[in-house]
Structures are given as C-alpha cells and as structure tokens.
Amino acid sequence: MKYNILTYLLIVILPVFTGACSDYLDKSPDDELTLEMVFRDKTRTEDWLAGVYSKIPNPYLEKVKHVDALADDYSPSKGWETYGWDCISKAQGNWSSSSSWGAGYWGDFPPKIRAAYIFINNVKANPQQLVTEQEVTYMKAECRFLIAYYYYIMVTNYGAIPLQTWLSDFDSSSEELMIGQTPFDEVIAWIDNELQEVAKILPPYYTDSRKYGRVTSVMCMAVRARMLLFAASPLVNGNPYYKGYENNKGVEIFNTTRDDQKWVKATTACKELIDFAHANGHQLYYEYNDDGSIDPFLSYQNMSFKRYDEGNKEILFGRPSTGEGGSNNNESYDYDKHAQPRGTGGNGGLGVSQELVDAFFMANGQSPITGYNGDGSPIINSASGYSESGFSEANDVRKTKWIESKGDIANVVNPVTLEGTYNMYCNREPRFYVSVLYNGSWFRRDNRETKFYMNDVDGGPTHDAPQNGYLVRKRVHPNHDPRNNIRPYRPGILYRLGEAYLNYAEALNESNPANRAEILLYLNKIRERGGIPIYGGGVGEIPVPANQDDMREAIRRERRVELNCEFSIRYDDLRRWMIGESTLNRTFYGMNYEGTEKSDDKSNSKAFFTRKPYLKRVFTKKNYWAPIHQNQIDKNPNLRQLPGF
Template sequence: MKLFKYIITGVLGMQLLTSCVDYLDKESDTELTLPMVFEDKTRTEGWLANVYSHVPDPYWGYARKLGWDILSDDMTASERWRQWDWKVIPMLLGEWTPSTDWDGNYWSRLPQLIREANIFIENVHPLPDQGISATEVTYMKAEMRFMIAYYYYLLSNTYGPVPFKPNYIAPTDFNLADLMEGQRPYYEVVDWVDKELKEVAEILPAKYTEARKYGRATSIMCLAVRARMLLFAASPLVNGNPDYANHKNKDGENLFSTTADKTKWAYAAQACKELIDAAEAAGHKLYTEKNDDGTIDPFMSYQNLFLTRYDEGNTEILFARPGGSEYGEYEKHATPAASGGSGGLGVTQSLVDAFFMENGLPINDDNSEYVEIGYSVSDETRDNTVWDTEVNGGTISKKNTYNMYCHREPRFYITVSYNNSYFTQEKRVFNFFNGSADNPHTHDAPQNGYLIRKKISPDLNVKQGTYKYRPGIVYRLGEAYLNYAEALNESDPGNGDILVYLNKIRERAGIRQYTTGATDDNFIHVDLNDQAEMRKLIRAERRVELSCEGIRYDDLRRWKEAENVLNGDFYGMNFSGKDNSSFYVRTPYLKRVYKKAYYWFPIHQSEIDKNDKLVQSPYWN
C-alpha cells in the first residue's frame, strides 16, 4: 500500500484526510498540500464527495449499522445475529451503557466531516480550464454549508445538546484544550441549522439536469431537512419536557427548553408547507402507477415507489443518498436460507396489526370485518391492480391463508411476507413452519413468522446474485404531507388542510378517505375538530405509510412514547410451530427493554474521559 503525506492547516486535518486517500493518491516520495488538492478538479470533487459519505443508508444502514428500524417496533432481526456483531441487538435487550460501541459513530465521525466541509469552503476556487466555473464553486460551497447543517441536525437528533462551533477550523498553532468544548443548548443548534438551511435554499437549485449530480444537495433537500428537524423540535420530547429541567452544561445553562412553546408547532407547520409548495413547484408529486381506466393502482404504486429511479419518473423523491445504498445485504437477509439468503430480517406483529383493513378501518374497529381465526376458503383477487397477476402469482392472498392476513389494505401486502404469502423469487408460497425450507429453526430464519417485503425487488434472485438497482430514499413527498398534517393538527386543530394531505396518502394507498360528512363506500366520517382523534388517525397513518423507512423510531422518541411501546414482550407467530394449530398463536419471541435514558444516545465514555467540559446525556449517569 502506498504511503501518503499531507501538509494541511492543523493536526486534525491530517486525521481527516486519511479517509480521502482514493482521490489524494500520490507517489510515496511526494508531498500533497491543500493548494495542490484544490488546483485539481478530480481531487476537489473527490473531497466534496467524501463529505457526503455519512448520509444515512436507508437500507442496510437503518436495518443494521445505524439500526433505526430495528430500534423501533417496525422491523426485527434474529437475536442470535449479535454473534456477527449486530451492535444494536444488545441495545434492544437493555444491554446498553456509555461504553457500548455503535457503528453509526456520529459523535466522532460527523465533526470530522464538518471540518472537511469547512476546509473545502475556505479553499475551493474556480478552475475554468478544468471545467469548474465560478457558478459551480458557488453551488459547491452551498452544498458544503448544507452538509454542515445536516450533520449538526443528525448530531442533535441523536445526542441532543452537542458541542457547537459550526465555522471553526483549528489553526496550525492550536492548543488541545482549545478543542475541548462543552455542549450548547439543543435549541441553539436547531435555530442555527434552521437559519442556515433557509439561506442555503436560496442559493442552490431545486434540481439538477446533470445525471452525475444525482443526490447532490438542492434547495428542496434544505427545506426537507429543515421541516423534519422543526417537527421534532416542536414535539414533547424537547419542547418543555420536565424530565430535562435539571439537565445543564458545566456553565449551568439549561440544555433543553424548560417551558413548552406551542408556537413551535405553528413554525413547523409553516416549514412543512414551504417545503410542499417548493417541491410541487419544482415538479415533485406522489409516485403513482395507473390502471388502464386511469385509476391509481395502489399495489404497484406503493411497491415501485421504492424501486423506481428519479429519472424514471419517481419525482416523489426529495432527498436520495448519493452513490446508492447497500440494498443487496438488506434483500439477502430477508430471503430464506435455503434460497441463498439469511432469512431472519422480519417485521413485528405490532406492525402487522397496524395496517388497515381493505375497507380502510383499523383491525380493532367494530366495523372493520377483521377476523383472526380460521382460514380463507378461496383465492382473493381485486380489480384495482395488476400486481396480483404480474407479481404475486395470480392472487392477492391464496386459499387457506390465515384470516389475519386476508382483506388487508394494499400496503400490508407490499410490506409483509407471512406464511402462505407468495415468494416471487421461486414462484411458490412461503412456508414458515418449523422444519420447513424457509424455517430451519436456526438464527437464519424468521423468528416471529414474518420477513420484510417492503423495498424488496420482485426481480431479486439471491442465489444468482441478481439485485436490481433502486434509489436510497432519505426523504420523500409522502412524509412531507404527513409531517404537515401532524404539525397543523397540533397548531391549528380543525384546519381543512389536515384532511387534504392525509387523504392524498390514503388515496394512493387505495383505501377510503376521511371526510367530515357521512360515512359511505368511499369515505369514513371523522370529527376534524377533535384534536385527539385526529392525532390518533395521523399517527396511525404514519405508522403504516412510513414503516421501515427509518422514521418510526424518531416518532416514538419525539412523542415520548418509546418507554411505553418498546418495553416488554414482542410477539409474533410461533417460531416452533409445525402446523396450523401450533404456528398461528401469538407468541413472545423477544423481551425488549427501554429505559428513560435511551431517548438519547450516550456520549461514549472514552469521550467523557477525554473532555471534562462534557456532561453525559440525560439519565445515563
């Protein structure tokens, strides 16, 4: 391996540049200075690309490395995979301390990338002979400002209050003590990110015409991150939470707001609407596929939303991960072991229960027609889709399917693989009974009777190593609609836009929409002025529409519901069942532990030991 020597401003920069060797490659007897880097187009663009490297991976990142989907109550991984260093699995069981390592490593890595972005801003300049114009430099500097703000958002979203010096680069004669900063209050970071993203949105274009810039920062991405952050900042966890009244930094400052401020909901609603208006003006819309008669096919629309590229017409994407995602491992772990996969990445029973019935009602509604005992007596088909014939073996659900899974809404079938559902890869139904090919009763098997189907390509073939490219969607318009509906309901109950944007999601989902009028075959009556009822409906819609997209865990945190939802036994079908009577029994498979401390990641003990100006995250001491 070649040796590299870098001369830069500050010792920390030396550490940072070691992550950039691919584009700073030099012969071992030469020295590469910062001016030399930024006199070369390839190295300049390589530096910029590296700053993007910690944008979360919506597939394998949320499933394993960051673990947001596993930490929530959406997805479940085989508990015995911990022997292969799945670091989030012990966390589920309460085996979590300030000395626990986490693959996300935000506390260490994101400040390094923030510093790289600041160095880029200070040093980049036009290279007209190499095709970098002054306009391009303006855009690239704005991109780096976006990334700095985005990474501060991720830090504050994970740890709460963090050390905060956004434009600081250590000088060459720095003293180590100068770098030892304490935390600043949570809202100080949020307020700065808010203003910064608004300013940068005025500089960046809404979209690019060059394919090579796919995933690069846009004005829409700025507004999207801002809206999501402000929704979190308005929520009970951080908006006057009395649990944090005594959480102060070493200077005695309160690190969280001690008084609830309802105007934060109105500000979040405004930010969400600004995003929606700007996105729609730029041509973004919900992704749909149509039947021959012009109606929406809800099955194909929801399935292919996650498999269709932006340049193929999927303009619902507002923020995609540049460089793609690690979807191969995601799909492999959702494929049975006998079919070449690892077969233990599933969904929870609570998510199965959350999906609506075909008539748009939740399963616990007296009029839902939900049945949990017995089996279907015929194949189920529907006339609003081609998904059954083109993807699912000719049916929505097969004869002899457990009634729990029959006559559910379209998103259920796109999200969940259950026993006797269709396995497209091998053109057969799944058999999750103990001892079957799909359940060898090992760690590589569905521990609770389910595998994840959402974001899995029907063209997948793990045995042959066939994986179809798809975008890594970090933020989409569907989330923006639901964020706006929630913020409006909290700030302006009864506002008609609440139903407008909630119903846009339900229309695409192929289920009855809500109305203030009478219930009929197309609509369900709701009391729009009943804030508590609407809150329940909005949260229920978020649960299914945004499931397994890295969002649910933050929802449970910000609503202060994680302690209630993520504690105790998690259920599924009986992993050991060998026939209908023994398999179709709600059975505990995992006992989760969620303490009050877990709402925020702890600062790793090694960082606390190095810096006496830090205070540990709430309740971790």
C-alpha cells in the same frame, strides 16, 4: 500556511461520486501532496467534496441494524447479535455510556464537518479545468448543507452536542478545541438559519443527471421541515424531565417550558416545503390500472424502486450512488438478501414485528386492532371485519397489476392472497401486502409459498429464519436473486413527499386544529394513494376524527403504516412523541416459531398461527437519547453525560 495532506487523511475517505480518490492518494507521496495541490486540481477537489458527502446515511442494511431496529417496525433474528447487530442487545436495555453504537454519528460526523470547513476555506475557481465561480459557489453551499445536516442528525440523536461553527487549528488552545455542549434550541436555530441561507443559493434540481444526489434547495427545505417538527414535539418542547441538566457553563441544555410557537414554525416550514416541491415538479408517485384508476399496490411498491429520472418525483432527498455495484447497491443487496427466505438463497432473518402487522388497516380503511390486553392479546375492532380465526376459502382478487401473489401482468385483476391464507392476513390494505412477507405468502421467484414452519425449508431451528413468523417485504426488490447475484438498482430515499404531507398534517393539527379541511386534504392524499377509503362524510368513507386528540391518533396511525421501515422515521417518532416507554418497554409477540403445523389452535403447541412471546424489550426515560460514549468524555472533560447514563 501550507498543510501536508497526511494531516487530513483521517477526514478524506473513498468518494461516492467517483472512484478516483483512492487512486490519487496512491499516486503521490504523503509528504508531497498539499492542500494547495488538492484544490488546484479539479479531480482532487471533487474527490474531497465526495468524501464530505460520504457519511450521508445509507438507508438500507447498515442503518437498519443500528438504528431502525431500535424502534418497533423491524424484528431481526436474535442470532445476529454476534454478527454486529447491536440493536438487539440495546433493545433489551443493555445500553450504557461504555457501549459502542454502530450508527457511528458521534465519531463519523465531526471529521466530515471539519473536512467541509476546510473545503469552504480552500476551494477556488479553476478556469483551465472548467471549474467556474458558479460551481465553486454551489460546492461551498453544499458543504454548508452537509455541516448542518450532520449536526441535525447528531442533535436529534444525542440531544446535547458541542456546536462548533468554525475551523480551529490543531495548535488551538484546549478551551477552543474542547468545547462543551450547546443548548438544544441554539443548535436548532443555527441549523435552521444555515438551511434557509443555503436554500437561497442552490437550485431546486439539476438538469445534469450526473449531479443526482447533490444538494438542492428542496433538500435543504426538507431537512429543515423535519427538524423543526422534531423540535416542536413533546420530547424537547416542555419536557420537565430534563430540568436541571446543564452544560459545563451552567446553562440548561433543554428548555423545559412548552412553546406553542414552535408548532407554528414547524407548520410554516412544512407547508413552504410542500408548495416549493410542487412548484418544482415533485408529486406523489402513482401507477395506474388500465381503466385509469390508481393501482395502490404498484404505486406503493415502486415508489421505493423507481429512480427520479424514471418519473419518481416523490423523491425529495435521495442518497447518491455509483450505480450497479456501487456502495448504495451493495447495501440494498445485503438488505434484500437478509429479508428473503433462506430456502430461496436469502439469509431469512430480517423480519418485521407483529405490532407492525397489527397496525396496517383493513381493506375497508378501519384499524383491525386498537390496543393490547395485559396478557398481550389484541383488542380487536369488531367494525373492521378482522379475524384471527381460520383460513381463507378462496383467493382474494383485486384490480391491480401487482403479480407477487401468483398474478399475471396481462390480467386486469390479480390475487393478493391465496386460498388457505390465515385470516389475520386477509382483507388487508394494499400497503400490508407490499410490506410484509408472512407464512404462506406466494414467493414468485421460487414459484411457491413460503414455509416458515420449524424444520421446513424456510424455518428454524436456524437463526436464519424469521424468529417471530415474518420477513420484511418493504423495499425488498422482487427481482433480487442472491443465488445468481442479481441485484436490481433502487434509489436510497431519505426523504419523500409522502412524509412531507404527513409532517404538515401533524404540525397543523397541533398549531391550528380548527383547520380540519387542510389537515384532511393531505392525510387523505396518502390514504387515496394507499388504496383505502378516505376520511369524510360520503358513501364508503371513514368518519372524520371527532377532535384534535382523535385526529392526532389518526395521523400517527397513518404515519406508522405509510412510512414503515423507512430510515429512522419510526425511531424518531417514538422518541419525539415520548411514547417509547409505553410502546417499547414490554414483551413483543409473534407467530409460534416452534410451530410445525398449519393450525391456529391455541391448545396445540405445534400450531404455527398462534401469538407467542418473542422478545422482552426494555425502554426507560434515559433511552430517548443515545449516550455520549465514555471515551469521548474522557477526552473532553467539558462534556456532560445525559441523564440516566
């Protein structure tokens, strides 16, 4: 059957590998360009494949404003709601089945899945244009991965989705076109099988740098391990809340009986990923001081900036980009600009939460804050040495080449905080300084301290100022300069080895908590690279968590810090652990936005460095999943809305 390309314009969009797609769509009349013509031409074939790839999420600004800010890492300016930041309203509980969601998964992914099936059914070798049978085999496998990956994102965000594993014709019966939702575990099992099968076909890496971002067997195993961890977690493993929630055929969507074998399966998948990644050259990213010791500041910072071909073998799944000026670079440019102080040419309102600030460890490896009182005040761990009183009397100088706090690359040691810094921010671990820009931080490009006070250069009353006293520094390139349109490249990292270590530690603690040595091995690898004492019984080490519950809490604290502000991880964690209600359903605090004085005097309304309510958030049982939009249910009466919506 001969198809006119006009039928498929909805599913072919601009590619991420080449710039030719729009050209070829313009060259031929829509009523002449057929599928046969597309797939006998190498360029058009590659462009079609690029279109299938094009909805792999960009982990920078676009997904921050729709997904990541629904968790408790980011804290964007409330004034940005009018500019499409729908996460702000949703975080306050304003989410119904008629609300649009900018993440776009339900609308964006099915056309790409259909495009992938069309590609698989039509692609062919083309010896005259050097398209080999091997390349065709790889491209088909890539499409199978993308179908599985898009379904993975959908099922872990919506919970109940229709799984269509075939290509239906447009003239198919309504029964075939409008299918109901597939039980959650069946979707997971299908994706699991596909990822394992595709991993057997694709190579672990490509020697051709032009193929960076193309699917590898490592990527297949990484997505599989993360998915099985989600599927083993309390939200979907023995959660009684969803009992009785059925699809159109009367079959329950979720299995509400706990299955411990899911944790065993997740553990095995996580370890297989780590072993396979190690065998193929992947490792944590390190930079070193002159004496050979780990520089935790530069290691953690540049892990987000260095490309794979620059030695960053921590990347397991990197989003492809067209490089300077390409889609990924534009997204990271906007991310950087939103996170830089407005007095330096930035938009100045992409902050992080006070709760994230509180989560970072002290330099001695202890947690500073263990919880909150009913009035929102912190419960301080006295053993940590943490203080919220007063300002430092000297620079904090450490062995590092990190120069963002008035440092010099030629020095053996450099300051990480300056004299006069609020003590809340002093003596903290390296990852804190790489992740958080606070009032009084040194800003190297402008050669000055940040000034977030009301009516000061970086502060209010504009909404392009940190609403709760902080801007995000994690993944913000220090050389980014919006005034001069300088936009350094960095990879779009969707999965890295550091996460794989923590995923394995968590799964192993649930499936085999007696294997403490193995759990600590991978947990301590993260702490060592982070520059804080490891868990152990030696001098200067932190006491090992006493039992499974304590170890679980230690792993969760480490995840919060190590993986902060990385695409969807915290959002998924809060949901799969079922702690959204206790974590997000409350008042959030920050520094005093109205403050004009460098003071921590709680009785002084002008004091900036005092905790003040910032935002009342709402999270109830229904919010563990995104609702199916009502217009989709109107189109397909076989869909059943999730409980609560």
